[in-house]
Amino acid sequence: MSAEPGRAPHTDHWALDRAGGTVRIRELVPADQPALTALLDGLPPRDRYLRFFTLSSTSARRYTDSLLGAGARGRPALGAFRGDQLLGVASYARSGGPATAEFALVVDHRDQAHGMGTLLMEALVSRAGAEGVDTLTADVLAENTRMTRLLTDLGLPMRCERDGSVLGVTITLAAGERYRGAVDARERTADLAGLEPVLRPRSVAVIGAGRAAGSVGRAVLANILRGGFTGALTAVNPNATSLLGVSCVPSVGDLADAPDLVVLCVPAPVVPTVLTECAAAGAKAALVITSGITGPLARQVRAIVRAHGMRMVGPNCLGLVNTHPDVRLDATFAAHPTAAGEVGVLTQSGGVAIVLAEALTRIGAGVSTLVSTGDKLDVSGNDLLHWWTADPGTTAVAVYLESFGNPRRFARLARGLSAVKPVVVVRAGVSDAGRRAAGSHTAALASPTATLDALYHQAGLTPVDSLAELVDALALFTSVPLPAGPRTAVVTNAGGAGVLAADACARHGLVVPEFGADTLAALRAVLPPGAAAADPVDTTAAVGPEVMTAAVAAVLGDDSVDAVVALCVPTALGDPTPGVLAAVSADSAKPVLLVRLGQASGVAREPVPGGGFVPGYADPDRAVRALAHAVHRRRWLDRPRTPAARPGGVDRGAIERLVAAHPDGGWLDPAESLALLAAAGVPVQPGRVVAVEHAAEAAAAELVARGRPLALKAVTDGVLHKAKAGGLALGLCDHHDISAAVTVLRENFGDRLRGVFVQAMAEPGTELLVGVRGDPRFGPLVVFGAGGTDAEAGTHTARLCPLAEADLTDLAHEDTAVADVLRRVGHLADTTPEIAELDVNPVIRTPAGVIAVDARVRLVPASHADPLARVLRGEP
Template sequence: MSIRHLDSLFQPASVAVIGASERAFSVGGTLWRNMRSSGFTGPVFPVNPKYRELGGQRCYARVAQLPQVPELAVICTPPATVVDLVQQLAALGTQAVVIITAGLTAAQKQAVLDAARPRLMRILGPNCVGLLAPHAHLNASFAHIPARPGQLAFVSQSGALVTAMLDWAEARHVGFSCFVSLGEHADVDFGDMLDYLANDPHTRAILLYIEAIDDARKFMSAARAAARNKPVIVVKAGRSEQGSRAAASHTGALAGADEVYDAAIARAGMLRVDSLEQLFLAAEVLTRFRAPIGDRVTILTNGGGAGVLAADAAAAMGVPLATLGDATLRELDAVLPANWSRGNPVDIIGDAPAQRYVDALQVLARHPEEAGTILFIHAPTAIVPSVDIARAMVPAIQPAGQRPVPVIASWIGGPAVAEAREVFVRAGIACYDMPEQAVAAIGMLQRYAHNQAELTEAPPADGAASAPAPDAERVRAIVRQVLDSGRDMLTEPEAKAVCEAYGVPVVATRTVPADPAAAAAEAARLGFPVVLKILSEDISHKSDVGGVALNLQDAPDVHAAAERMLERVRKVHPDARLDGFTVQQMVRLPQAQELIIGASIDRVFGPVILFGQGGTAVEVMKDSAMALPPLNAPLARALIGRTRVARLLEGYRDVPPANLGAVVQTLEAVSRLLADIPEVAELDINPLLVNHERAVALDARVRVSADRPAGAAHFAIQPYPSELVETVDWWGQRVTLRPIRPEDEAAHRDFMDGLAPEDLRMRFFHSRRRLERGELARLVQVDYTREMAFVATAPAPDGREQTLGVARAITDPDNQVAEFGIIVRPGLKGKGLGQLLMARLITTLRAAGTQRLAATVLAENERMRTLGRALGFTETSDPADPAVVHLSLALQPAKTPAGRGGARRKPRDAV
């Protein structure tokens, strides 16, 4: 149901408290008192057959006796009563129910959902603390204290954390737009709340406490949409989870659930923090810091000790300090005393008057690329009041008509700096008590910026356009053969064949019987030196049982190594089936790094990809990172950059930089393999050897499953819908109609720049200046789960692909209504291109279950109105604004809309 009737939870006209009581310290009693004392202006009805009145107000014995239908009902009665109560409320027409009651069985929960679904009644809970909406004066919870009004929304799966957070926030005067306890989230879940809060005008940032996610694609789609509008900050429980499951691959052992959540949170453009304190540090900086975050920091302070502490904190947190250039130092020399620090931290000396602060700040602001983010630290002195410094600095930080200077402040002290701190807070400047807190906030900002960059990527499932097409049929044949034989593990030669079919370079490998003489003979034919490995379905990690021999120089070496290997394996693994040996060339790549690239299936998020430092000690080193497919080159590079080995790949001393492009291509190949071959359950390429020249896979391991756990349909993020690409004949030329993709940014820039001002006014209702890069990126990087943009493209005279027109639609979270817009290149109007694009858009939305397509157009836009009539749209005028008309087209047969559901429904796979 997504956001359907969620306004009845947070802004109800009337409330019934079922199970209201006068007993002190009871849930029903606390709920009743909270509702009565919250200042809620609508009627509140107590329901409990034990009382005739409560607090001087009539108490009703049954729901049926209520004088009017409550828009919201709160239930805190025994589990056996809940289903019947929900059925009665649904029949009455109540639109939302909070079930405080714990202990409902699975059958009872399903019965509740079955009763609610036909009426689209929303259920919060069961087993929850309830909700607080301070702006609506609503406290439908049994929390011990109310919430202050504010602009932060907090959504939690933990009831205990709700009350603890309320206590923590009250002590710090932190306010909230809403406070929600999801409980067992039978209906309303994180995806629903993100969709609702993303457009809530009272909410400037969303704080989540997550223990588990049920519907990954729904969550990721909602999270990506919300994170485009406002900061979303997550505390995820379970970071210290122990005990990786036993798995056939290193990837399976390394891919813990927490690492996958890290990858999902980053990919959705959210920020993960580790504690409640960090949650509010992050909320402070993300909602107040408006300038671009730099990748370096310059510390500006009046105290040397405070600057050193901040520098130490920056080093510990991985926040790099800026190196000031000669020109900057000369400018600072001109405004600072001769004994200033002449470096970073910029110590302007404790006797600094207000103007010295301003002068130093303005010098740094003139060199933004060099200085990066400025951390301002002030300790109070008797020389000049701190508040005077604050008042002088605010105009310098926020110069009129200019972009603000990227400043984060730390006013160290108590009463002496309280007024100065308040001046900064009122000006909207992020402000902290201690330098370490400010440095932590800067680190969060940098991570958030990286995550936001990943959010804008929507790569194709089939990898880079320049990559060679894989031989998917060859892989499918191998998989069928393996499964038909009753196996799930591919042999090493089979696994390497799979890699090779997808463009991953592998070392030549031969298979021979478990005969030392046969191994020696094959090695002679292959050429020395060679590597010999045991071949057994029962032995996954061959080096653990002495099943690998390297750098064998001649046939006697191979013969002797094979005999030792057989003896060793029979001793340590006597039950293992010995299928033979593999013989491969000994690859020598000078100055190479050993890497691992792998894939596994997460229970929640489906297919995931791993990258890190490889070799036999991979599980000890634990230098790896996870990502959700699909991947493109920027996402692959971001994944590599989250590991320590990335710094080695950049080159050091006499070691040149590695061929990173070859590593990226391998990651994209694995992403494409997971999309194409649903049977892939685990994959290891370890080691992938890479140096400055090339990369080569020395070993590979693949496990498959007839349950088909992979495939693009199981990706948590909807990949590029390549099945919607088609080529048509149009006025004597071949035109491609396809969904837009991130790689279209340059072509879309040319397209938008070539539009006439009148075309822009008809489309956007005003003439627009040139689009900012961020806005342009938003147009080409769409979430195909809830948005679709079709472009028509054709080759330009210079051979490049050019955009001829675009039709775009954005659906609401319930998939009820999609708002569309269309624009065509000048000179091509009236030739049917717009009709082609709109027909494609209508067909796709109809297949996705969207109920209605609509648009508001200028009444003078006769061309758009004519197109609408030709496509069957109905047209209505707007009494409030005669300058516009509304177009509408029903896409589905008339019926009661089912909506797009919560955890109990599967998410849509397109649009």
């Protein structure tokens, strides 16, 4: 949009209408004239009147000529197609100045209830904003309530002025939170409708189920039967009349009724043919188990699914599960049944899906829905996030993804899901092996892990490093409430175990507090001689369940305690574990975690009297680590959701001129880099680049003019550490020092020395680094931490744009001057996608304020897509 220059529109893409059907949105070309004429000629009289203010067909013909005739240049027109049929058109023509355009919209009467007009308007808004339009206008008949409602619901600021029977509509293209929320809500409605035949099918046909044991199709058919699928089930096999008691038909064309879902377990080369037959038979969705569908074959499969309005899971996947009692569908080839439960599972890996399903079954949490997305040619993780946000039967979500098709969309959807349900995600596919040679400190620091960790943190996800850790966290999230804070009481009948737990608390950022006097008195009253009442509480091995119940209850009642970890070791004198469970109240707001040292399973959910569970672990470190995840989630939920305020004093024109001066990209010189920051409102220490042969004279003049010691910096390519490379001279106070420094720069760099940057020294202070690593998929990553020569050795924190106020607090730690620099740099990066690397090092913090002393900026030609566009994955 106009507020985000450089965002390229998707002018040819697939999207979902309100009913979940696929449509293609693309720019009209002269060859579309017959389709446009057919659309306009087919309008009912009232629709023609509401659109053209007349029943005459003359205005419709003029509209066609204005879009596709000889004089149509500069009037973009986007059409929505299903097959060869044109369903609607949105267009605009500039009027009243280059930033204002008059728009028009017409939709086939039969498709006006399917969200087609809104899809077209969203695409038009994206296109107009990318071309510098910030205002759209139109005249709409006041009686055209359907159109006015569409424009009002679009979510953009709109003003209407009535003149008789006509409304003058003005829409401002400002993508605020209301518009983002409206787009997400429309996307959710479309996704849920499209996923309905995938996850809640009323009928299923398995294609490729063989009679021989060992057939994947036969295993899928057997699992559907074993799971007790509630809908109609058919198999397609030309050589059998029934399989496993399920009736068979010889071909897809022989199916008596169109199935909601077809499951394909056929050889890869015939998948396109079978899919086409399924589409012709009226199938709404497909689950493609088959592997080996890559390259041109994959593109062919996606094109078939798109062209026929189907949704597809796979290929190359384990399958899917929905344990809801109204569905009971297990369309996988897993060896064991999946227990019904409350956890949604999303995974690209079939093996991981099997492991998680079995682990969740084992601990009693079970699965609500499981989708193995495989190669993700259509249905992706983003679609499933919508499903679980709306599904009351899912209380927590487990995610294993090796790649992100649209990370920005994933982050937005995951943030919405995390606000209501915990989402635990396994870090995968990132390592330092993914790093490449970096041209700035920021690029060196911005590893794939840092980018993903920023995404997970800002979206409120719980990242873990193993499947075992994922199950540990889910055992807690599905059993007990979140702690209010990190203060953890440790109670045990084995002193050594208590020490291990206390050490684990320190290691994972939890606090072992001191109890209040009343709690200490209550503990001393029930504990035997020799017991330790202070945290960690050692009851001694001689106590039974009753004493353990009293001890746990006492620490739960302490206001300085947010959670309790109780460790039990059975002895010949008894097992205190039942005492821990007895102390847990069903309405307690504080979580209790049980550690049964040496238990057979690593984690389990233990039932407590009166209903509910507590998570039980075999090792104190696993329990404390899971509790630390819960503390982090509580903190994220308590964070304010306020977006970062838009900074004032930004010279957008100066920024655009600097970027436009480098159409092919490349590194800016130091003066240009600081000028770019100054245009964003960042305080900078000015300087100028001078020719090498005049460097000494220019620096001497600068010394006299400024009256401060100088810094001379080499202007050369390929040098990251100027100081280490001999490209930096500081504290120059006279002509002799200046001449000597210039001589050293010449000797060190020779012909590579393109110039010398002359700059007055800034006041000393704390040296910080503020940087940006641009990413066309994830968005810009802002890095902050130690600067100067300690930049790569110090501690740094990263956050993805757009920043929120809470992100600024995380980074700047309440330092308002530093937060203002971060706000401005983040806004600059988010609105200038040409920035590939930006390194402000050092930023010097003094008692008087903050000043940027040195900067490196690398630009690239912008190719970022509109992050709000509703686009199905893959090319048209």
